[in-house]
Amino acid sequence: xxxxxxxxxxxxxxxxxxxxxxxxxxxxxxxxxxxxxxxxxxxxxxxxxxxxxxxxxxxxxxxxxxxxxxxxxxxxxxxxxxxxxxxxxxxxxxxxxxxxxxxxxxxxxxxxxxxxxxxxxxxxxxxxxxxxxxxxxxxxxxxxxxxxxxxxxxxxxxxxxxxxxxxxxxxxxxxxxxxxxxxxxxxxxxxxxxxxxxxxxxxxxxxxxxxxxxxxxxxxxxxxxxxxxxxxxxxxxxxxxxxxxxxxxxxxxxxxxxxxxxxxxxxxxxxxxxxxxxxxxxxxxxxxxxxxxxxxxxxxxxxxxxxxxxxxxxxxxxxxxxxxxxxxxxxxxxxxxxxxxxxxxxxxxxxxxxxxxxxxxxxxxxxxxxxxxxxxxxxxxxxxxxxx
Numbered sequence: 272x273x274x275x276x277x278x279x280x281x282x283x284x285x286x287x288x289x290x291x292x293x294x295x296x297x298x299x300x301x302x303x304x305x306x307x308x309x310x311x312x313x314x315x316x317x318x319x320x321x322x323x324x325x326x327x328x329x330x331x332x333x334x335x336x337x338x339x340x341x342x343x344x345x346x347x348x349x350x351x352x353x354x355x356x357x358x359x360x361x362x363x364x365x366x367x368x369x370x371x372x373x374x375x376x377x378x379x380x381x382x383x384x385x386x387x388x389x390x391x392x393x394x395x396x397x398x399x400x401x402x403x404x405x406x407x408x409x410x411x412x413x414x415x416x417x418x419x420x421x422x423x424x425x426x427x428x429x430x431x432x433x434x435x436x437x438x439x440x441x442x443x444x445x446x447x448x449x450x451x452x453x454x455x456x457x458x459x460x461x462x463x464x465x466x467x468x469x470x471x472x473x474x475x476x477x478x479x480x481x482x483x484x485x486x487x488x489x490x491x492x493x494x495x496x497x498x499x500x501x502x503x504x505x506x507x508x509x510x511x512x513x514x515x516x517x518x519x520x521x522x523x524x525x526x527x528x529x530x531x532x533x534x535x536x537x538x539x540x541x542x543x544x545x546x547x548x549x550x551x552x553x554x555x556x557x558x559x560x561x562x563x564x565x566x567x568x569x570x571x572x573x574x575x576x577x578x579x580x581x582x583x584x585x586x587x588x589x590x591x592x593x594x595x596x597x598x599x600x601x602x603x604x605x606x607x608x609x610x611x612x613x614x615x616x617x618x619x620x621x622x623x624x625x626x627x628x629x630x631x632x633x634x635x636x637x638x639x640x641x642x643x644x645x646x647x648x649x650x651x652x653x654x655x656x657x658x659x
Contacts, residue, residue, distance in 0.1 A: 285589035287337065290333055291599045303633035304629075307629035323464075325552060325553050335568075338504060342511020346512060350519065366408055369405070379607075406509075431557075431558075434499065495555040510566045514532060514535070525581060529577060532571070597656055611642050615639040622634050
């Protein structure tokens with residue numbers, strides 16, 4: 272079932288919006304609420320934060336789910352462009368434009384207009400999405416056999432794992448012995464996770480970024496969205512493409528598609544546990560098992576949203592999320608420049624004053640989410656969407 276306004280798969284936009292909601296401030300609201308009711312370190316609050324190094328929490332799924340869904344959307348977008356008579360060259364130009372636009376938006380969010388090129392972070396969440404989505408989009412266009420694409424996915428994951436498993440960062444010893452206060456502090460903060468090839472100092476991904484990445488790295492000597500991460504990020508987007516191709520297919524019923532998505536999610540989960548002894552789940556270095564765990568989560572959630580909204584037709588509840596999902600890039604960039612937190616304090620300061628600091632934090636976080644949603648609702652009513 273599609274939205275009459277956009278012709279888009281409603282469950283896809285709803286799931287993207289549900290994912291984006293946590294970035295908009297809902298995660299902070301959950302943490303503050305748990306603290307307010309005396310459960311500061313409860314499971315729900317913990318899930319709203321990233322793991323320090325190895326491991327997997329809900330907050331670690333937000334970015335990869337968004338990347339996966341960008342892959343899901345591509346078969347629909349590609350079919351639409353072909354139906355409009357666009358040539359392969361025109362579609363390739365559009366892919367190139369999207370990559371450049373996302374790179375630029377990522378740099379703008381990193382204070383591009385300061386014009387201090389040596390301090391720019393050239394890589395970013397948006398840049399990572401751009402490269403990985405583009406790689407998956409091109410593979411979809413030029414490799415038409417889904418079995419070959421699946422083989423490419425596992426080949427890339429295997430290569431990524433082998434590089435990390437067998438190669439140690441050449442400067443690992445120098446990092447451990449560094450007398451630079453900033454470096455020593457960063458290394459010490461990750462010391463509990465050891466010094467093997469999947470450690471903060473030993474992983475080859477960090478060395479590649481320190482050696483070849485211009486500008487500033489996210490953590491000074493390490494970037495979680497770095498160059499090597501693209502090798503495992505493309506398979507995640509391509510898995511999304513396979514899911515999107517399935518959803519477009521007329522060969523299967525909605526119930527059958529749901530079961531296939533659930534089966535893919537369970538298969539990815541089994542592979543994650545089978546591979547984990549030799550490949551820890553780690554978001555910051557985008558290990559193969561992290562990609563598989565993220566894919567498992569994404570496949571299962573997509574199956575649930577698709578079955579409820581598009582197969583069974585229960586869609587009214589999803590409107591709140593679809594308003595966000597249709598303009599997800601808009602709100603992501605706007606949060607960098609618009610003072611939603613200040614607005615929340617202005618409008619909800621009175622309500623916040625009725626409780627302690629945890630209550631205030633909860634009110635302000637939810638207030639910011641409410642204001643952001645109303646802005647997106649206004650854009651929705653005006654049929655205004657930022658498409659990159």
